[in-house]
Amino acid sequence: MRLELGKIFIKDVQFADTTKVEKGILYINKNEMINELSGNEHIKSIEIELAHPGEEVRITPVKDVIEPRVKVEGPGGIFPGVLSKVDTVGSGRTHALKNVAVVTAGKIVGFQEGIIDMTGPGADYTPFSKLHNVVVIAEPIDGLKQYDHEAAVRMIGFKAAAYLGKIAKDLTPDEVKVYETEPLLESVKKYPDLPKVGYVYMLQTQGLLHDTYVYGVDAKKIVPTLLYPTEIMDGAIISGNCVSACDKNPTYVHLNNGIIEDLYEKHGKEINFVGVIITNENVYLADKERSSNWTAKLCKYLGLDGVIVSQEGFGNPDTDLIMNCKKIENEGVKTVIVTDEYAGRDGASQSLADADPKADAVVTNGNANETIVLPPMKRIIGTTEYVDVIAGGFAGSLREDGSIEVEIQAITGATNETGFVTLSAKGF
Amino acid sequence: MSKKIVHYINQFFAGVGGEEKADIKPEVREGVIGPGMALNTALKGEAEIVATIICGDSYFNENLEEAKATILEMVKKYNPDLFIAGPAFNAGRYGVACGTIATAVKEELNIPAITGMYIENPGADMFKKSLYIIETGNSAAAMRTAVPAMAKLAIKMMKGEEIGSPAEDNYIPRGIRRNYFADERGSKRAVNMLMKKLKGEEYVTEYPMPDFDRVEPNPAVKDITKANIALVTSGGIVPKHNPDRIESSSASKYGKYDIANFADLTEADHETAHGGYDPVYANIDPDRVLPVDVLRDLEKEGAIGKLHRYFYTTVGNGTSVANSKAFAAEFAKELKADGVDAVILTST
Numbered sequence: 001m002r003l004e005l006g007k008i009f010i011k012d013v014q015f016a017d018t019t020k021v022e023k024g025i026l027y028i029n030k031n032e033m034i035n036e037l038s039g040n041e042h043i044k045s046i047e048i049e050l051a052h053p054g055e056e057v058r059i060t061p062v063k064d065v066i067e068p069r070v071k072v073e074g075p076g077g078i079f080p081g082v083l084s085k086v087d088t089v090g091s092g093r094t095h096a097l098k099n100v101a102v103v104t105a106g107k108i109v110g111f112q113e114g115i116i117d118m119t120g121p122g123a124d125y126t127p128f129s130k131l132h133n134v135v136v137i138a139e140p141i142d143g144l145k146q147y148d149h150e151a152a153v154r155m156i157g158f159k160a161a162a163y164l165g166k167i168a169k170d171l172t173p174d175e176v177k178v179y180e181t182e183p184l185l186e187s188v189k190k191y192p193d194l195p196k197v198g199y200v201y202m203l204q205t206q207g208l209l210h211d212t213y214v215y216g217v218d219a220k221k222i223v224p225t226l227l228y229p230t231e232i233m234d235g236a237i238i239s240g241n242c243v244s245a246c247d248k249n250p251t252y253v254h255l256n257n258g259i260i261e262d263l264y265e266k267h268g269k270e271i272n273f274v275g276v277i278i279t280n281e282n283v284y285l286a287d288k289e290r291s292s293n294w295t296a297k298l299c300k301y302l303g304l305d306g307v308i309v310s311q312e313g314f315g316n317p318d319t320d321l322i323m324n325c326k327k328i329e330n331e332g333v334k335t336v337i338v339t340d341e342y343a344g345r346d347g348a349s350q351s352l353a354d355a356d357p358k359a360d361a362v363v364t365n366g367n368a369n370e371t372i373v374l375p376p377m378k379r380i381i382g383t384t385e386y387v388d389v390i391a392g393g394f395a396g397s398l399r400e401d402g403s404i405e406v407e408i409q410a411i412t413g414a415t416n417e418t419g420f421v422t423l424s425a426k427g428f
Numbered sequence: 429m430s431k432k433i434v435h436y437i438n439q440f441f442a443g444v445g446g447e448e449k450a451d452i453k454p455e456v457r458e459g460v461i462g463p464g465m466a467l468n469t470a471l472k473g474e475a476e477i478v479a480t481i482i483c484g485d486s487y488f489n490e491n492l493e494e495a496k497a498t499i500l501e502m503v504k505k506y507n508p509d510l511f512i513a514g515p516a517f518n519a520g521r522y523g524v525a526c527g528t529i530a531t532a533v534k535e536e537l538n539i540p541a542i543t544g545m546y547i548e549n550p551g552a553d554m555f556k557k558s559l560y561i562i563e564t565g566n567s568a569a570a571m572r573t574a575v576p577a578m579a580k581l582a583i584k585m586m587k588g589e590e591i592g593s594p595a596e597d598n599y600i601p602r603g604i605r606r607n608y609f610a611d612e613r614g615s616k617r618a619v620n621m622l623m624k625k626l627k628g629e630e631y632v633t634e635y636p637m638p639d640f641d642r643v644e645p646n647p648a649v650k651d652i653t654k655a656n657i658a659l660v661t662s663g664g665i666v667p668k669h670n671p672d673r674i675e676s677s678s679a680s681k682y683g684k685y686d687i688a689n690f691a692d693l694t695e696a697d698h699e700t701a702h703g704g705y706d707p708v709y710a711n712i713d714p715d716r717v718l719p720v721d722v723l724r725d726l727e728k729e730g731a732i733g734k735l736h737r738y739f740y741t742t743v744g745n746g747t748s749v750a751n752s753k754a755f756a757a758e759f760a761k762e763l764k765a766d767g768v769d770a771v772i773l774t775s776t
Binding site: 124195197257261263265266270271306335336338343346347348350352355356357359360361363364365366367408416419420422423424425426428 | 603
């Protein structure tokens with residue numbers, strides 16, 4: 001499967017009469033965009049605001065972050081099984097608006113939505129402070145149940161990204177990158193001497209607003225299966241997560257997964273990157289055992305020499321991570337796991353809820369319990385009303401002057417476990 | 429003016445004698461003795477050992493409180509900028525003494541303190557979280573490498589410079605995790621680590637797995653109908669009003685309570701001290717967490733030998749592994765001495 005990803009680099013985003021891209025500037029007709037997103041019976045009102053890198057702006061509570069993309073050639077459309085038909089995506093050509101994202105915000109759904117600061121110390125911890133953010137604030141009708149609320153805001157986010165993405169269809173990309181993965185037997189024939197490497201992509205599926213969808217299927221209900229890496233670049237996997245902001249995978253991260261990108265960098269040269277095994281993180285022991293048995297089985301079946309396993313979330317899924325690692329290693333496949341830590345605010349406690357000597361190659365994306373003081377910002381997009389109750393906040397997090405003391409757990413993307421950021425932790 | 433250091437060593441390193449002199453009481457001498465000479469040289473005039481305290485290892489460990497108090501008084505007199513104990517290498521009692529006294533100086537006199545040990549010295553595990561312990565070889569032959577490392581860390585601490593990682597400053601990792609921004613993003617680091625692992629090259633994990641203390645279950649009790657069974661809980665069941673004030677979270681103690689006169693725990697006589705779960709149901713019927721009623725039934729039916737007279741209890745909520753271990757080590761001895769054959773451990 002071969003995908004050309006055309007990138008259009010956006011330098012600025014402004015409201016205007018017509019939605020278009022000109023000389024690297026994205027212009028948005030706000031009313032037209034709001035009309036496009038309206039009509040959901042569960043949503044009372046929609047507002048759109050812009051936030052630029054370096055501005056004194058705080059966005060919260062953040063639900064999802066999504067990069068605008070559009071399918072230009074090849075089967076299917078972006079977000080198959082959700083916005084588009086369920087055609088198998090990942091081949092042909094796709095265009096992406098780079099340096100820009102749709103951010104969904106508005107009244108809280110769960111307790112675990114996040115903060116994006118566009119400047120100051122908090123901005124260093126979120127990868128999304130470097131983007132021009134088109135923030136969609138969707139307010140629910142009164143008395144709406146959490147599940148319906150989450151689903152409504154999730155869909156509005158994808159529609160917003162698709163609305164902006166479709167402008168990119170006729171644009172000439174500034175850069176085109178080609179990603180190609182051959183069918184297994186062909187790739188083995190083509191690269192007989194290269195080690196076969198896979199990526200085990202754990203998807204958060206604990207339920208109660210901790211869900212991920214694959215071609216529109218709730219990933220709780222899948223058994224581990226295989227995807228071409230390029231399918232994910234076309235939105236085959238989307239986030240339905242309201243879990244801790246720091247280590248959830250927003251849809252933006254699925255689309256731009258760093259492990260996939262960095263494995264492709266070495267593909268055909270030092271390794272043969274044969275594909276992605278997706279698996280879930282369910283709460284029942286039988287599900288955990290079945291899924292980890294299957295990931296190990298698939299690794300062996302594909303004849304892999306090595307895999308990288310990434311986690312999403314923490315605590316309960318630590319057991320899935322360790323089960324995957326242990327069982328894959330037991331099949332003789334060399335494993336690196338990517339996680340984050342909950343070592344307490346003083347960093348003195350055990351970081352994971354499970355451990356195994358086989359997990360001898362770990363990449364950590366930092367201790368989520370470390371606290372930070374976020375200074376007051378001139379403009380708040382959304383509301384800081386919920387800062388005390390989101391995961392990582394505590395009674396008194398929001399101070400009278402508008403500054404916020406929280407664990408970095410509350411910052412969107414801070415300890416992302418696909419290694420999307422540079423934060424890490426060391427033992428002292 | 430150079431800074432002042434007080435040095436602590438045992439009878440052996442002071443040249444007083446070996447095991448036969450291990451019972452000598454603490455004494456203080458002006459200036460340097462034994463390993464202090466090499467330390468003084470390594471401090472390169474930045475600081476000077478003004479006094480050396482000598483104490484026998486047996487005396488210290490057998491008269492802990494007294495020895496500690498005496499030595500603290502001695503240290504106080506010199507008002508040093510830093511306190512150095514050891515290095516103790518792999519000498520177990522010496523290591524524990526160094527760790528104990530250095531921790532006391534640091535915590536009670538507020539004077540920075542360091543020591544040095546071999547990683548397998550029991551004192552290392554006991555004190556690595558509270559102290560910087562320079563990692564040394566396992567015998568005095570390693571003095572040559574231990575001394576410069578201790579002097580370097582001592583100077584850094586006295587100058588108030590930032591302490592580096594365990595690898596940079598040669599101390600035993602304290603298990604404290606601290607964040608930093610790496611040069612490359614995590615995904616890149618993961619791919620590079622995998623490349624090394626695939627090639628069989630050396631790589632460094634970013635999070636060494638902790639040693640999980642997994643306890644293998646004991647073999648089944650041979651004859652349960654004769655067994656003396658005790659109840660132990662981390663669910664916080666205590667006599668009404670929590671007489672020993674066991675904390676609702678991060679417990680620093682456990683309780684031992686007599687249930688000889690109870691066939692059933694009720695709201696009137698027991699409650700939970702635990703702050704980490706909904707206490708309503710445990711308070712209405714404490715047997716739900718500590719099943720005294722059912723065990724009394726089994727006792728009557730002859731299904732078990734008897735229910736032990738005392739139960740042991742603490743609060744598991746946020747309580748550190750170190751505290752939990754220390755509690756159990758202590759009361760497990762009592763349970764054994766009391767002829768208990770089996771324990772039912774309940775949690776929440």
